[in-house]
Amino acid sequence: MLSDDDQKLAKILFGLLKNATSQAVVKEFLRTKGIPVSAQNWDDLYEKRIEPALKDKKLALKDLRDLLQQVEEFGKQHSFLFQCTEERAIGLLSPARIASIAAAEGLSGLFTHPLDLEMPDEATIVDIRLYRPDPQKTPVSLTIKVVESRDINRLSAVETDPATGELIRRYATTKKRAVNIVHLDHTGLLEFRIASQDNQAKKYSELLWVLKNKVRKFLPDDGFAEVSLSPAKNKILRERDNLSQEIRYSNSTARNEFGAQMQITSASVDENLSSDEGSMSALDRFLERDGEVTGANIYVKLPDSDPPRELRLLISGERNEFAVTVACSAGEYEYVRGKVIAFNT
Amino acid sequence: MFAEKLSPLIRNHPDEAEGLRRLASFIQGYESQGGEALPRIRLNPNRMFDIMQAGTSAHLAILINILVTGQIIKRFLIVRCPSGEGLPFQSYGDIPEIVRDPGMDAEFEVLAANVEPTYRLVLD
Incomplete structure (x- = not known):
């Protein structure tokens, strides 16, 4: 039997899953637990499959939370990379330090009971995870999850005021939950992952500033340098022949030392720009004469995926920014991030 | 030099x-x-x-x-129009709210995201 509190929590977690992912993903997850998955719709899936599994203890609330973590913490994000020394990272990851700061901020409960907030009034730290697989050694990583509500404005009407002749544009405002992740690992790599916006209401660098302020007590700026991704952008173009099995190009931008800019885009997102010799030759020539790549928008081919799958990767925007613009698993995101870092060395 | x-x-x-x-x-x-x-x-x-x-x-x-x-360097500002053309200005105060995009021959509203700080070498 489920307690009333657990029933309420189960419904909240399920509601968050519905917004974050697809039925196919949830069903696949249930299959791994040996739970039947046939259902006509989301409500059916919950009432006929998930709720009974929870009552029979074939499924636990923790399982739903783990799945939510997987689906909403990776992909459809803009990531910003920073780097500190390993020594500094180990100091910042000190369990005593993290516990002390959490206690001072009234967040100690999050270590064992993350908050399951659907639509917080303001950006809220809902989870703090210090990953320490070996208690005898320093932690491997710190993850802080910050959930916020964003206003989405959509044009609903355009009218002319007959009295004044003014054109009036009316917008309908709805709220949407956004999940942002901050992750520091023991090597000193610090990543801020900001949920993609629906309307481009703000620059991602502004959202980064807000997120950094939110976690500043845990992760102060001192000692962190931005990881410029210029080397990766240039390498992707210059070594495209060697990388043809790994990536497909859709758009490249470049700038030279005299401020001239160049952009080349494939006919559609389905096509491969690098098979267009004329375009690539033009870009090569531009780069040879004091040019640098400023943006590389590519598709990363995921290995061992059947059917073959690609993830869209934008390496553009701020110096240390890249974006995976589609939903993906933790493993897929880590593969793509690994590619970005490998291209950057 | x-x-x-x-x-x-x-x-x-x-x-x-x-x-x-x-x-x-x-x-x-x-x-x-x-x-x-x-x-x-x-x-x-x-x-x-x-x-x-x-x-x-x-x-x-x-x-x-x-x-x-x-x-050593001097700053000026480029308003990057939707067509890709750049309009130079000496300061933020000089930039009007609405400019004409010479590449599209149409007006557009200048937002912060359209303004690019740029630096040239001081040679005089």
């Missing part, structure tokens, strides 16, 4: 000397080719960050301030 102009700055700002030397080396590369390209150089903050390996935005701001105050 620029090595002489940069020397006192490098001396007077030891904490920033490394970044300033890197910029000096970058400029020297163009001077050694005859210098004809020097007046055409247009650097943006991202490029300057990479040249000087500034590390952080705050450090970049310090370096740029030293260079502007030391009259």
Whole structure:
């Protein structure tokens, strides 16, 4: 039997899953637990499959939370990379330090009971995870999850005021939950992952500033340098022949030392720009004469995926920014991030 | 020419000397080719960050301030139109709310995202 509190929590977690992912993903997850998955719709899936599994203890609330973590913490994000020394990272990851700061901020409960907030009034730290697989050694990583509500404005009407002749544009405002992740690992790599916006209401660098302020007590700026991704952008173009099995190009931008800019885009997102010799030759020539790549928008081919799958990767925007613009698993995101870092060395 | 102009700055700002030397080396590369390209150089903050390996935005701001105050570089602003054309202005105060995009022959509203700070070398 489920307690009333657990029933309420189960419904909240399920509601968050519905917004974050697809039925196919949830069903696949249930299959791994040996739970039947046939259902006509989301409500059916919950009432006929998930709720009974929870009552029979074939499924636990923790399982739903783990799945939510997987689906909403990776992909459809803009990531910003920073780097500190390993020594500094180990100091910042000190369990005593993290516990002390959490206690001072009234967040100690999050270590064992993350908050399951659907639509917080303001950006809220809902989870703090210090990953320490070996208690005898320093932690491997710190993850802080910050959930916020964003206003989405959509044009609903355009009218002319007959009295004044003014054109009036009316917008309908709805709220949407956004999940942002901050992750520091023991090597000193610090990543801020900001949920993609629906309307481009703000620059991602502004959202980064807000997120950094939110976690500043845990992760102060001192000692962190931005990881410029210029080397990766240039390498992707210059070594495209060697990388043809790994990536497909859709758009490249470049700038030279005299401020001239160049952009080349494939006919559609389905096509491969690098098979267009004329375009690539033009870009090569531009780069040879004091040019640098400023943006590389590519598709990363995921290995061992059947059917073959690609993830869209934008390496553009701020110096240390890249974006995976589609939903993906933790493993897929880590593969793509690994590619970005490998291209950057 | 620029090595002489940069020397006192490098001396007077030891904490920033490394970044300033890197910029000096970058400029020297163009001077050694005859210098004809020097007046055409247009650097943006991202490029300057990479040249000087500034590390952080705050450090970049310090370096740029030293260079502007030391009259090595001068800032101007480019309003980047939807067509890709750039309209130059000397200061933010000079930029109107609405400008005409010469590439599309239509007006557009200037937002902060359309404004690009750009730096040229001070040669006079």
